[in-house]
Amino acid sequence: MxxxxxxxxxLTSDPTLRYxxxxxxxxxxxxxxxxxxxxxxxxxxxxxxxDVKAYGKMAEGLGARLSKGYMVIVEGRLVQxxxxxxxGKAQSRVRILAESIRVINKPRTEEAPEELSEEIPSEEVPPEGPFDMEDEIPF
Structure with missing residues (x-):
């Protein structure tokens, strides 16, 4: 499928980088x-x-290069x-697991935005299915 x-x-917020x-x-x-x-x-x-999530080298690049207001193209897949x-109540959340992210332009300012064409390097993302149990559970 x-x-x-x-x-x-x-982006509605600055990216949050963690390990x-x-x-x-x-x-x-x-x-x-x-x-x-x-x-x-x-x-x-x-x-x-x-909500968008990315792993590995792409995650590091995003944390360093992007901030709230940047316009991006995200390509990936949905994960739940x-x-x-x-x-004891069952919860779920669907998010986008990014496989590649491309910057379109910087946040809006009083000046015209500078066009960018920067591809954030993609890296193999974790396979679909059960996630690493070491990952945080969102509450």
């Missing part, structure tokens, strides 16, 4: 996508927010984290 995501959006006990680098950030559409003669816009909370 096919599991592929390609999305363009802006797994195994030493693997992990970066996480929020991404916002705005959909514009017309109903009758009225212009409308709706915003959608996604599942866990049981402290009350």
């Amino acid at each position: 096919l599991n592929k995501v390609l999305i363009i959006g802006r 797994l006990p195994s030493g693997t680098k992990v970066v996480e950030f929020g991404l916002a996508y705005n959909r514009r559409y017309t109903v009758g003669e009225q212009q409308r816009e709706e915003s959608h927010f996604f 984290d599942r866990w049981t909370d402290k009350d």
Whole structure:
């Protein structure tokens, strides 16, 4: 089956870089996508927010080069984290596991944004399925 995501959006926060006990680098950030559409003669816009996660060399590059407001193209796949909370209730969250990230431009400023065409190096991402039990459980 096919599991592929390609999305363009802006970072909603600075990337958070951390390390797994195994030493693997992990970066996480929020991404916002705005959909514009017309109903009758009225212009409308709706915003959608996604969590993105990347591992290894790509994670290190992201933490050092990106910040809130950058526009990027993220290519990856959807993964679902599942866990049981402290009350015994099953929880889950779907996020994008990035395989490559390309910078489109810097955050908006009063000056025109400088166009970038920088590819963050991709690295083999962990396989689908059970995640490393050393990874944090989100609460």
